[in-house]
Amino acid sequence: MIILVIYAFLAIGxxxxxxxxxxxxxxxxxxxxxxxxxxxxxFGSIFIYLAVIVYGAWFAFSGQPEYAVLSIHxxxxxxxxxxxxxxxxxxxxxxxxxxxxxxxxxVVDMLKEKYRVGKK
Amino acid sequence: xxxxxxxxxxxxxxxxxxTAGSGKVLFWSIEEIGFxxxxxxxxxxxxxxxxxxxxxxxxFRSLNPKxxxxxxxxxIGPLFFEMAKANIEVAYRMIxxxxxxxxxxxxxxxxxxxxxxxxxxxxxxxxxxxxxxxDEKGNIYVHxxxxxxxxxxxxxxxxxxxxxIRRIAE
Numbered sequence: 001m002i003i004l005v006i007y008a009f010l011a012i013g014x015x016x017x018x019x020x021x022x023x024x025x026x027x028x029x030x031x032x033x034x035x036x037x038x039x040x041x042x043f044g045s046i047f048i049y050l051a052v053i054v055y056g057a058w059f060a061f062s063g064q065p066e067y068a069v070l071s072i073h074x075x076x077x078x079x080x081x082x083x084x085x086x087x088x089x090x091x092x093x094x095x096x097x098x099x100x101x102x103x104x105x106x107v108v109d110m111l112k113e114k115y116r117v118g119k120k
Numbered sequence: 121x122x123x124x125x126x127x128x129x130x131x132x133x134x135x136x137x138x139t140a141g142s143g144k145v146l147f148w149s150i151e152e153i154g155f156x157x158x159x160x161x162x163x164x165x166x167x168x169x170x171x172x173x174x175x176x177x178x179x180f181r182s183l184n185p186k187x188x189x190x191x192x193x194x195x196i197g198p199l200f201f202e203m204a205k206a207n208i209e210v211a212y213r214m215i216x217x218x219x220x221x222x223x224x225x226x227x228x229x230x231x232x233x234x235x236x237x238x239x240x241x242x243x244x245x246x247x248x249x250x251x252x253x254x255d256e257k258g259n260i261y262v263h264x265x266x267x268x269x270x271x272x273x274x275x276x277x278x279x280x281x282x283x284x285i286r287r288i289a290e
Contacts, residue, residue: 016207019207019210019211019214020210022214023210023211023214026217027214027219028219029221031221031250031252031263032219032221032265034250035210035213035250035263035265036210038244038245039203039210039244040210042203043203043204043206043207046203065141066141068140068141069139069141072138072140076137082195083241086240086241086244086245086251087237089250090241090244090250090251090252093251093252093253094252094253097252097253103221103222103223103263105219105220105221106222106223107267107270108223108270109222110223110224110225111252111253114253114261
């Protein structure tokens with residue numbers, strides 16, 4: 001029964017990760033690609049971590065307490081990923097804009113005004 | 121001095137969490153507890169500048185357990201739900217290739233740097249939006265994959281996040 005839950009988490013995680021990879025190839029420029037890569041990798045990884053946490057807890061409760069460490073460490077990694085992944089995407093997007101990569105086919109670009117005002 | 125003590129207690133607790141299950145004194149071995157005390161002292165000296173710093177305009181108020189409970193509810197409830205929606209949205213855009221990108225500006229009106237950072241992180245994880253830049257007044261420039269209006273309201277871009285984050289970080 002528990003093994004089915006673990007397989008379900010792994011399957012959901014891999015489906016989302018795969019959609020992130022396909023998004024990288026489908027979208028036209030760096031900003032839209034970042035949409036795919038950040039959201040899908042964060043959410044997909046969370047499900048894979050949940051599978052690991054359930055696996056560790058299962059072994060810990062069936063008489064091997066050293067497996068509890070696995071669950072705790074994975075939980076901490078999950079929180080850290082939730083904080084660092086969007087921050088990294090923000091850094092890439094900002095660096096791309098400042099080095100002159102314009103969003104492709106943008107209908108509105110309010111950031112242009114900020115840097116034009118800054119230069120004068 | 122108080123900051124040093126709080127930083128020491130927190131790093132020691134964190135060390136205990138990381139090494140749970142190592143021995144027989146409750147869950148830890150004597151050696152782990154001893155080394156934990158030494159390393160926690162080192163970490164407290166190093167982290168003194170950042171921990172509960174006044175740069176976040178929170179200081180010791182960040183130790184209020186109410187904020188931690190709100191953070192947990194926020195992470196499990198609204199944030200998780202929006203992330204699920206975001207992934208389905210990306211999959212939809214990827215298949216149909218129906219995109220209308222643009223960069224818009226929103227003012228969440230957070231008073232502290234920490235709050236602005238949490239809102240920006242939330243925006244990146246919600247459907248169709250990605251934070252690109254921040255200015256000194258706390259306005260966030262958001263890359264929107266399907267622009268609905270050129271002067272968006274706050275709720276269109278980051279749903280109910282500012283309300284939650286005001287409770288957590290201000």
